[in-house]
Amino acid sequence: MTTSNEQTVAGVLATSMRDLLCGALRPEHVGQQVRVCGWVARRREHGEHLAFIDLRDRSGIVQCVVDGSVDLRSEYVVQVTGTVRPRPEGTLNETIATGAVEIGDCKVEVLAAAEPPPFGLEDRSEVDEQIRLRYRYLDLRRPRMQRNLRIRAAVNRALRAAMDRQGFVEVETPILWAPTPEGAREFAVPSRLHHGSFYVLPQSPQLAKQLLMVGGIDRYYQIARCMRDEDLRADRQFEFTQLDLEASFVTQDDVMAFVSEAVLDAAEVATGVRPGAIPRMTWHEAMDRFGVDKPDLRVEIELTDLSETFQDSEVRAFSAPVVKALRIPDGATFTRSKLDTLTEKAKSLGAQGLAWFRVQDDGSLDSPLDRFLADTERAAIVERSHAQAGDLVLIVADEWRRAVEVLGALRAQLLSPPVGEGEPRYVWVMDFPMFDGVDADGNPISAHHPFTMPHPDDFELMKTDPLKARSQAYDLVLNGWELGSGSVRIHRPDLQSEVFRALGISEEDAEQRFGFLLGAFRHGAPPHAGFAFGIDRLVAIFTGADTIREVIAFPKTQSGTDLMTQAPSTISNSALLELGIRTIPKES
RNA sequence: GGACCUGUGGUGCAGCCUGGAGUGCACGCCGCCCUGUCAAGGCGGAGGUCGCGGGUUCAAAUCCCGUCAGGUCCGCCA
Missing domain, CATH: 3.30.930.10 (Bira Bifunctional Protein; Domain 2)
Known part of the structure; x- marks a missing residue:
């Protein structure tokens, strides 16, 4: 990442209260007396003679060593003064950027106490989004945000x-x-x-x-x-x-x-x-090949056209201007109830129906429609969609626009990886x-x-x-x-x-x-x-x-509320009066 | 407006299908011990309206209905 990193702006980030950022400490600072400020991320106390504090600020974490006991809790805000020194042999921590050094002989001043946080602020602790949004100011402290x-x-x-x-x-x-x-x-x-x-x-x-x-x-x-x-x-x-x-x-x-x-x-x-x-x-090409005007090009599989194959077919389900097919790799394992669900979805999108063909190991097709097919049609379904044994082929016959849109929606639902995954495709x-x-x-x-x-x-x-x-x-x-x-x-x-x-x-x-x-x-x-x-x-x-x-720092929920501020909320009658607004009670 | 998923100590889960004492796990929290840890460790402890309301039942976290909240999607987003 080439965002402005702490190295390039380290000097700017020094203040009257701190000399540098926690995550910026490196072996080159050894010997320097430094002041850092931040939140107590963790503490490891070893009795009355030794304590470790992991101090966190916007840049990361540094270990502070106190020769004595401390009276600190998680998320206390502190200023630490101490001397940068290399860690003793065998105690380096390769998992953090500052892991080769520590701040020793620390004096700790508490700038603000803190209640125990409702959830762990490490990235690895999974927290329900509802809780994160209620305490967004704590969520923002987490490295990920x-x-x-x-x-x-x-x-x-x-x-x-x-x-x-x-x-x-x-x-x-x-x-x-x-x-x-x-x-x-x-x-x-x-x-x-x-x-x-x-x-x-x-x-x-x-x-x-x-x-x-x-x-x-x-x-x-x-x-x-x-x-x-x-x-x-x-x-x-x-x-x-x-x-x-x-x-x-x-x-x-x-x-x-x-x-x-x-x-x-x-x-x-x-x-x-x-x-x-x-x-x-072109839009037309996108619709014809992918069934959407916003195709996910990370998915290699495209719609295939079987209109010619079924032009004069006996299969009544396929007597439509356009017949389009979509191959679902390894889709032959789909259960009947899953296929029913897909059919329902296709119908809700306006299709007459959804034909499905499970390609068996011997190359034959498992489908309620199979017995109506001519051999050439069977072969075309498999070959033109490049289906392998174990695949599923979905077919929609309809007007062009509807046929491609239905299969496009199924392609997106069944084949698209999470949006942030893989090589970005513009x-x-x-x-x-x-x-x-x-x-x-x-x-x-x-x-x-x-x-x-x-x-x-x-x-x-x-x-x-x-x-x-x-x-x-x-x-x-x-x-x-x-x-x-x-x-x-x-x-x-x-x-x-x-x-x-x-x-x-x-x-x-x-x-x-x-x-x-x-x-x-x-x-x-x-x-x-x-x-x-x-x-x-x-x-x-x-x-x-x-x-x-x-x-987004402070997003709203799907129902448009802000779980932290409770917005939207009522305003006073005097405020309404000033605005010339009268509200209507919600009908029950 | 509609479909589906989720809701159980502070947090994350299991338990629910197949009803039988709020039982369990991990983290966190509190106390004590501990001089090189780093998700420290050891011992002890506290903490619950099983989202809410109703119903079925001898008995409900568990089954049914409703409702609220969060999420994903359809509609909507010229």
Whole structure:
């Protein structure tokens, strides 16, 4: 790890109370009288004549030796004064960085006493996350969290440096923004001076950064907090942090180059290894090969197409436009009940059903459908999916989109390793569709957002068959997680009107929601494009964490509560009155 | 809104399926002993609303229903 380590900043970290950090002590310090400060991690007392104290600070642990007894408990905060000396022969501790030395003849001053901690602060003691979050300030003292937060800081530093180097200007945008209903649910902030009116917290600085382009900033970036009042997940919190950027007079290739530079720099700083150039694939290719728009390329296995094989098949279950197969290595051991569960999942995703074939040792297929198959079909199932004895082959026959999506979900569920495991695999996914289906009123739904520029080859399609049109939108994917997305924006009012029309947004509607943006665009908007990606997710993967909560100092639970502060909580009636707010009791 | 998993001294678990005294393990905590340990060691000790409520039963940590909390996922996240 090349985060700012204690060696390089050791001098800076000396203070009026300490000379250096615990974890920085080395044989070169032998003979020096030093003062260190920290928490009592462990103590080993040997009667009234000898005691060892493992003292911990942000840098690690050093052993302090007291010739006498001590009156210390775990997590007491102390200042230790003593002399650095080599450890006696045979007592070196290779497992810690300071293990060749110790601080001898120690005098210990207690700076603060401490209650016994509710859980062990060593990394190896496993603690339920609920307990960790209630005492997050203690959890943060643990080496693992110290490391995660410092890697995160190093990533932020690398991102800023990369953006700065590429000529981007860091601009802060408002946290109190105007409601623009569309997309994610917004957090509302009541206005004290204007009763009945609300600000909202930005779900992203999207419109602000486009206005900065009109404002001639040319290249903008921000490490921006975004807030979305949507349900939480392992990779989603109410508030999260993005590297948000936008640039003028650029194409999507330019933007992808800017982002790649920043992400690869961050990866190098966090992991010590600079990944190679990030490959690209189209959305259609991603869906067809992997069944998702965020493929996990660590998993080698892809969907295979059996449509031709079953084109004129007698098997009624396979009479569909598209027949796709997925091989599950060693899946022949799946029990009937597990296969039933998978079938249920496939159905819940919209499939008619899920056909399964267990490949037996003799190469024959074990499946309820086997007796309906022709020999050529049996052979095709095995050969085209490259199945071996002991594998399982899953088949879905449906419309293309549904068939690949169902198998894509099963591929992710059954074959993906934990997100932080193995060699990181980045991929750009491009040429997303402009629209993703239609809403209840029959209007197309923006796949990205309504300011996304159509693909240059599909301007005509926008008028004739908009649902088939592609956009200039692109996602960055890492290990099956969507890191972020961006697009070329529409900068011409006439084209924007056309897209609004396609979306079924009336001119009055558009004017009311985004009037300030459309107004700005009438004053000379440069062609521009941008991107934003989640720093929490990126750092989680770098640190090997399987949830972003591990890289956030004070995260919320899945139900959106803070177990330490008890937020959200009620506020006083007088505070409500001042805000002009009356609450409605929850219906029972 | 929905599905599934988890909840047992301070912490982590076992016990639950197949009901029979809150029993057990490890760590931590408290006391005493101990001059080279490092997850120190030895001896002794304290510590429990088995998440909560209801039901079944002679009897419930264990079975059933409900509920709360945490987690994973679906929906949702332009």
